Amino acid sequence: MGKGILERLRDGIVLGDGGYIIELERRGYVIAGAFTPELAVTHPDAVREMHREFLSAGAEVLQVMAFYGSREKLATVGKGDRTFEINRAATRLAREVAGDKALVAGDLSATWKWADTPSARSLVAGMFDEQIEAQEGVDFFIGETFWHFGEALLCLERIKAKSKVPAMITVAFRGSLMTDDGATAADCAKRLSVAGAEIVGTNCMRDPERMYPVVEAMRQATDGFLAAQPVAFRCSDEVPWFTGTPAFPDKLDPTQLTRFEMADFARKAKAMGVNYIGSCCGSIATHVREMARALGRYQESQVWKPDPKKPMSETEFNWERRQAKKPAGKGRKK
Numbered sequence: 001m002g003k004g005i006l007e008r009l010r011d012g013i014v015l016g017d018g019g020y021i022i023e024l025e026r027r028g029y030v031i032a033g034a035f036t037p038e039l040a041v042t043h044p045d046a047v048r049e050m051h052r053e054f055l056s057a058g059a060e061v062l063q064v065m066a067f068y069g070s071r072e073k074l075a076t077v078g079k080g081d082r083t084f085e086i087n088r089a090a091t092r093l094a095r096e097v098a099g100d101k102a103l104v105a106g107d108l109s110a111t112w113k114w115a116d117t118p119s120a121r122s123l124v125a126g127m128f129d130e131q132i133e134a135q136e137g138v139d140f141f142i143g144e145t146f147w148h149f150g151e152a153l154l155c156l157e158r159i160k161a162k163s164k165v166p167a168m169i170t171v172a173f174r175g176s177l178m179t180d181d182g183a184t185a186a187d188c189a190k191r192l193s194v195a196g197a198e199i200v201g202t203n204c205m206r207d208p209e210r211m212y213p214v215v216e217a218m219r220q221a222t223d224g225f226l227a228a229q230p231v232a233f234r235c236s237d238e239v240p241w242f243t244g245t246p247a248f249p250d251k252l253d254p255t256q257l258t259r260f261e262m263a264d265f266a267r268k269a270k271a272m273g274v275n276y277i278g279s280c281c282g283s284i285a286t287h288v289r290e291m292a293r294a295l296g297r298y299q300e301s302q303v304w305k306p307d308p309k310k311p312m313s314e315t316e317f318n319w320e321r322r323q324a325k326k327p328a329g330k331g332r333k334k
């Protein structure tokens, strides 16, 4: 048996994977807007390929591609009755690719049915339970992209009730540094830790720049393991979350951050005391690879092998740059 997530975090930083659903929409397998994971049964190869890419880029954890995989959310694309099957298939795909090279994290996310009422609570709890059961065998669970603290807390309670593996719960902040039900970043970190989450943190919605204030507040609020997984789409102080921009959902391409900007995030997150450093929507294998290198996890298995100590722009491309600067006729190739 290899080391579990908590042992690895005690030994040092753990590098997560990137974002699946937005990239899989770009590749043509996911419905924009719905962003549901039925492709785990309809196009399993597309999921396998993304897992492979993240693994070879250096990710130490592969997240089950079950984002928005709750029964009511899948019902919006007519796949509610296949919820269990989709979650189970997604879990098997992650495990198959991870082998003994990476941990597999189960995935639970916002259900869009949360309200602080007994009936909503019971509906949402039942949906989490179904997904937790279908994702049996994962190394730990990640409950993510919650913009209601109450839903995040309920997710944690269900993981603790239904499984024996560690729980990582990450909250998403959109326009303000408060959840929609009025919890600050510090409240979230503190209360989720007290409630038993082994790892707490924030993911999605914000780019690294707009996520740092959340990370800082959470780091001060808890001594436990902290996770940060920002999006790789540029936001602004005016609209600090990517789904609030006119580029969302299908004009995001020109807003994508470079791999080096995500590498800068990895370095800064490390300096800020983040233990689980990953990324979310818009972060693909190139970003994870550069983050791995920034954290000293250069992957020898890569097909393309630049000088591990220098970014590509300082090595392979220098020759072309020098050539470009030479005036015509002075040894410049035509």
Ligand SMILES: [Zn+2]
Pocket: 019, 145, 203, 204, 205, 231, 280, 281
């Ligand atoms: Zn995301």
